[in-house]
Amino acid sequence: MRVDKWLWSVRLYKTRSQASHDCSVGKIKRAGKNLKASAALKVGDRLEVPAHDHSHKRDIEVIEVLEKRVSAPIAQAAYRDHTPAEILAEAEARRLAEKEQRQTRKQGDQGRLTKRKRRQWEGNDPGKFF
Secondary structure, three states: OEHHHHHHHOOOOOOHHHHHHHHHHOOOEEOOEEOOOOOEOOOOOEEEEEOOOOOOEEEEEEOOOOOOOOOHHHHHHOEEEOOOHHHHHHHHHHHHHHHHHHHHOOOOOOOOOOHHHHHHHHOOOOOOOO
């Protein structure tokens, strides 16, 4: 079984091409060594796979080799996640902090200024009386 196909079939990657790309870049490892997308995979292998948000590495053990993409409950039963709890807790805390930061940003204070906001910023707004 190909590594990229298995990663896609157990829903660790949304597309097979993303899984193949991460393999070719060297983000997928087995026993500390980079894996090619075409590398053979067997039950009992332990893979180092980046999380979907690239915040940490996951330690995944292959329990079942699946040929086709399956539903989420079946896919989760095909592997066991051995990632330490402290790493997962740290990643969750980081995710919650980013979420809170996004929610506290004021509307309009991000990105490029509009023409009206720029004029107000520069103090050249004809609608304002000084």
